[in-house]
Amino acid sequence: MSKSLQAIRGMNDILPEQTPLWRYFEGTVARLLDNYGYRQIRMPIVEFTELFKRSIGEVTDIVEKEMYTFDDRNGDSLTLRPEGTAACVRAVLEHGITGGGQVQKLWYIGPMFRHERPQKGRYRQFHQIGLEVFNLDGPDIDAELIVMTWRLWGELGLRDAVKLELNSLGTSESRGRYREALVEFLSAHLDKLDEDSQRRLKTNPLRVLDTKNAETQAVLVDAPKMADYLDDESRAHFEGLKARLDAVGIPYVINPKLVRGLDYYSKTVFEWVTDKLGAQGTVCAGGRYDGLVEQMGGKPTPGVGFAMGIERLVLMLEALDKVPEELSRQVDVYLCAFGEAAELAALSLSERIRDQLPNLRLQINAGAGSFKSQFKKADKSGALYALILGDDELAQQVVGFKPLRGQGEQQSIAWDALAAHLATCVVQG
Structure with missing residues (x-):
């Protein structure tokens, strides 16, 4: 293979x-x-x-x-x-x-x-x-x-x-004077420098200062200091x-x-x-x-x-555990729709809600599915709330509103009151 x-x-x-x-x-x-x-x-x-x-x-x-x-x-x-x-x-x-x-x-x-x-x-x-x-x-x-x-x-x-x-x-002028003094000092201790520092001494001597080699660092304790050449x-x-x-x-x-x-x-x-x-x-x-x-x-x-x-x-x-808790949740509300008529209404309603609450993270179910499968996807999304739209809700122009992450009973919310309710529950905390 x-x-x-x-x-x-x-x-x-x-x-x-x-x-x-x-x-x-x-x-x-x-x-x-x-x-x-x-x-x-x-x-x-x-x-x-x-x-x-x-x-x-x-x-x-x-x-x-x-x-x-x-x-x-x-x-x-x-x-x-x-x-x-x-x-x-x-x-x-x-x-x-x-x-x-x-x-x-x-x-x-x-x-x-x-x-x-x-x-x-x-x-x-x-x-x-x-x-x-x-x-x-x-x-x-x-x-x-x-x-x-x-x-x-x-x-x-x-x-x-x-x-x-x-x-x-x-x-550049003061650094040049310091470089000359550093090279002169390190050249007198060449046998104590690691191989990489010996190479840098010829090409870029200031980089010897940040070596991680312990023996070279010991040599640098007595090396000239940049501050004295400023x-x-x-x-x-x-x-x-x-x-x-x-x-x-x-x-x-x-x-x-x-x-x-x-x-x-x-x-x-x-x-x-x-x-x-x-x-x-x-x-x-x-x-x-x-x-x-x-x-x-x-x-x-x-x-x-x-x-x-x-x-x-x-x-x-x-x-350091400094990741904001809200980053673990990518969806605020998950809209479940059952039946073709409800799906059409759900699409229209969701776009109306997005117009009114542009910061709301609203995901509408795709791929149809049974009540159980859609709620499983709603839960997996991490959403705080599920919205339910079926034939009964469609007839009454309401949606079911069900908390997924805490206390609270399912309730029915009129379509024209949904944005205000979501603003209170989700956008404002």
């Missing part, structure tokens, strides 16, 4: 039982961003490979090891996007929407692709919500991004499960950010080893981390990238943003 068709390893189906929680999370974030004045942008999932080499950095793990890259029929090298910032910068440059110093506050949502070893919370196709702001260079907008995420954790009930880590990478501008920017977080009362810790995995960051970098997901501890991360737009061919344009992993945050909501 031929092998059965399956999804690609690390690229998962999101089943109907799972999508209500995804929609709840995505809707919560979208409303929050709307309230803060951010506008959605949608970019293609495939870009020219050169875009990511120029923005992320050719010697990063993402470009060297993880990208899904292929040649199309024209011979162009294309890549499934591994992250969203580069694509968003390409879009704003292409359409000129940051020209003349125009402030743009944008957000996007969608799948990203990296060829990593799949594990819980880390997949080859994963989904992110990202946010990018252009032409604002002060610490106030950095603070706004963090304050927004803090508010989001509050709305989701996750504040006690996350911790904010901050660092400043300084300008220029006055970066130091003032970082102090301004911390002052704003203090004013709002958002707790944070300074992590001098926080460098992020992409070459384009400068000044502020931050991560929201958790210990509730095992090894995959980062749920939201970002920072400032003031040189990226110019690096990609545009005029000097300040930029800052973040991305959050939807899979990991959905896992957190489940692990």
